[in-house]
Amino acid sequence: xxxxxxKSNYPAISRxxxxxxxxxxxxxxxxxxxxxxxxxxxxxxxxxxxxxxxxVAAMHLSAFDGGKLSLATLLISPKAWAExxxxxxxxxGGNMIEDEPEVICESLFAHIHGIVFSSxxxxxxxxxxxxxxxxxxxxxxxxxxxxTATEDIIELANDIHSRGAHSSGQTTSDHDVIPLALxxxxxxxxxxxxxxFELFPEWQPGENQLRARDEDGEEEHDDEYALxxxxxxxxxxxxxxxxxxxxSAPKPGVRPSLGEDIFA
Amino acid sequence: xxxxxxxxRPPHLVRALEALAQRADLQxxxxxxxxxxxxxxxxxxxxxxxxxxADGMLEAFYLTVGCVSLGIAQAGTPExxxxxxxxxxxxxxxxxxxxxxRHIKExxxxxxxxxxxxxxxxxxxxxxxxKLLFSKICRAEPSSTWTGEDIYKNExxxxxxxxxxxxxxxxxxxxxxxxxxxxxxxxxxxxxxIAVIFAILGDGRIxxxxxxxxxxxxxxxxxxxxxxxxxxxxxxxxxxxxxxQPVLRERMDEYRSTIVKKILSKTSIKKVIIAxxxxxxxxxxEVDYD
Numbered sequence: 001x002x003x004x005x006x007k008s009n010y011p012a013i014s015r016x017x018x019x020x021x022x023x024x025x026x027x028x029x030x031x032x033x034x035x036x037x038x039x040x041x042x043x044x045x046x047x048x049x050x051x052x053x054x055x056v057a058a059m060h061l062s063a064f065d066g067g068k069l070s071l072a073t074l075l076i077s078p079k080a081w082a083e084x085x086x087x088x089x090x091x092x093g094g095n096m097i098e099d100e101p102e103v104i105c106e107s108l109f110a111h112i113h114g115i116v117f118s119s120x121x122x123x124x125x126x127x128x129x130x131x132x133x134x135x136x137x138x139x140x141x142x143x144x145x146x147x148t149a150t151e152d153i154i155e156l157a158n159d160i161h162s163r164g165a166h167s168s169g170q171t172t173s174d175h176d177v178i179p180l181a182l183x184x185x186x187x188x189x190x191x192x193x194x195x196x197f198e199l200f201p202e203w204q205p206g207e208n209q210l211r212a213r214d215e216d217g218e219e220e221h222d223d224e225y226a227l228x229x230x231x232x233x234x235x236x237x238x239x240x241x242x243x244x245x246x247x248s249a250p251k252p253g254v255r256p257s258l259g260e261d262i263f264a
Numbered sequence: 265x266x267x268x269x270x271x272x273r274p275p276h277l278v279r280a281l282e283a284l285a286q287r288a289d290l291q292x293x294x295x296x297x298x299x300x301x302x303x304x305x306x307x308x309x310x311x312x313x314x315x316x317x318a319d320g321m322l323e324a325f326y327l328t329v330g331c332v333s334l335g336i337a338q339a340g341t342p343e344x345x346x347x348x349x350x351x352x353x354x355x356x357x358x359x360x361x362x363x364x365x366r367h368i369k370e371x372x373x374x375x376x377x378x379x380x381x382x383x384x385x386x387x388x389x390x391x392x393x394x395k396l397l398f399s400k401i402c403r404a405e406p407s408s409t410w411t412g413e414d415i416y417k418n419e420x421x422x423x424x425x426x427x428x429x430x431x432x433x434x435x436x437x438x439x440x441x442x443x444x445x446x447x448x449x450x451x452x453x454x455x456x457x458i459a460v461i462f463a464i465l466g467d468g469r470i471x472x473x474x475x476x477x478x479x480x481x482x483x484x485x486x487x488x489x490x491x492x493x494x495x496x497x498x499x500x501x502x503x504x505x506x507x508x509q510p511v512l513r514e515r516m517d518e519y520r521s522t523i524v525k526k527i528l529s530k531t532s533i534k535k536v537i538i539a540x541x542x543x544x545x546x547x548x549x550e551v552d553y554d
Binding site for chain 1: 300303304307311356358359361362365
């Protein structure tokens with residue numbers, strides 16, 4: 001049986017898993033999660049995931065997508081996942097965004113879709129969406145996905161605007177992102193607004209019309225229309241939001257670094 | 265047969281780390297140190313070697329070991345690994361590195377020769393000198409003996425002596441009998457040589473710069489009147505500030521039985537002039553006749 005009173009092992013397990021992930025031994029890290037779950041229960045895995053640094057969690061999660069299932073995918077707490085999203089773009093080089101935006105969009109979609117729909121629990125889904133879209137980077141990440149199907153999203157957005165989220169959804173589109181968009185609109189109206197404004201920064205509902213940006217070139221600016229950000233712009237925005245320093249504050253008692261002043 | 269006595273002394277940082285290994289509760293201190301030292305190594309690589317190659321990183325590592333060691337060595341802590349370690353932990357590796365690097369910068373600001381030129385004031389050249397001294401003194405391989413501290417001490421003594429020589433020469437120039445000599449280049453040893461040689465005449469003039477004609481006249485006059493050399497010199501010493509006198513005295517002792525003897529001998533005047541120009545007056549004597 002699970003022994004929930006013995007939490008003293010968790011930091012050690014977190015450290016062990018962190019080392020495995022950093023060493024690139026994803027499978028071994030996953031095994032460690034499974035053993036933890038068997039021995040101490042699922043809540044222990046959640047604790048361990050919470051204790052890991054978000055960039056390490058991001059690294060572990062990114063090794064899994066729709067194709068492979070991870071215990072971490074199922075159990076990571078919505079807050080920890082939202083924080084780990086900040087680091088998802090860390091490995092994208094400038095050239096990747098220019099050369100193969102489809103590839104990174106696809107991996108981002110597989111990741112987000114995989115996490116959100118891994119559970120049948122509607123409450124967990126709502127929480128995941130809520131936490132992720134409470135962050136700037138999470139909002140940008142979702143906007144990236146929607147920007148790959150701007151026309152379909154506009155159709156859906158107009159539908160939702162006129163008929164409400166719950167009676168919408170009969171779109172002509174069968175694009176993969178639509179179920180995700182609907183899920184957001186139905187569970188969290190504020191989150192839906194945030195991601196729409198991230199995609200269409202000039203949108204004034206009722207004042208102007210949403211419009212996809214013509215990929216061919218610059219269009220004349222017209223107040224009647226709110227043009228969407230392109231996938232490329234959003235990917236760059238997401239890349240720029242990757243924290244350059246670890247989120248965690250430095251340990252107390254450690255001297256602040258002198259940096260270049262060591263030569264002063 | 266007696267073998268030479270050799271004591272191997274690893275760099276101070278290594279000695280401190282060896283002492284750390286003996287401690288029981290070393291985990292946290294060791295973690296902080298490794299973080300600080302690797303951070304320093306990266307900065308050193310970026311600034312002085314190359315942070316994109318393994319060779320560059322390795323060189324930076326050696327330089328870091330040496331510079332931290334110099335910081336410890338010059339702090340006046342007792343010669344023991346434990347004392348070195350306490351000092352290192354008390355101040356942190358970054359600050360100790362900074363101390364070491366400041367010693368290097370201070371050293372580089374002192375003159376390498378008793379000679380001043382515009383070249384020394386060039387900022388690019390100053391940076392180059394710092395880099396040169398840094399690599400010469402602070403390169404320490406952890407597994408072998410480090411002599412950087414001795415090199416530093418000797419270099420410091422040499423350069424302080426040069427500094428003193430330059431100060432004396434500048435004072436002599438300021439008090440030149442025909443008004444202060446204003447020139448950006450300074451050959452300090454030559455200025456002192458001229459002043460000491462001309463002082464044998466005992467005419468109360470301080471000569472800091474001269475020309476071929478004047479040297480000729482001086483020799484003629486010395487051979488004519490056979491002046492009291494010691495009296496002339498003590499007159500010069502009396503006018504000189506006390507802190508500069510030892511430098512002049514040293515020079516007098518050296519010249520008494522060499523060039524001064526030659527001036528008063530029967531050696532041909534031409535030969536004496538050439539000797540003075542080549543070995544004593546250096547850049548501070550005009551070669552041409554006016």
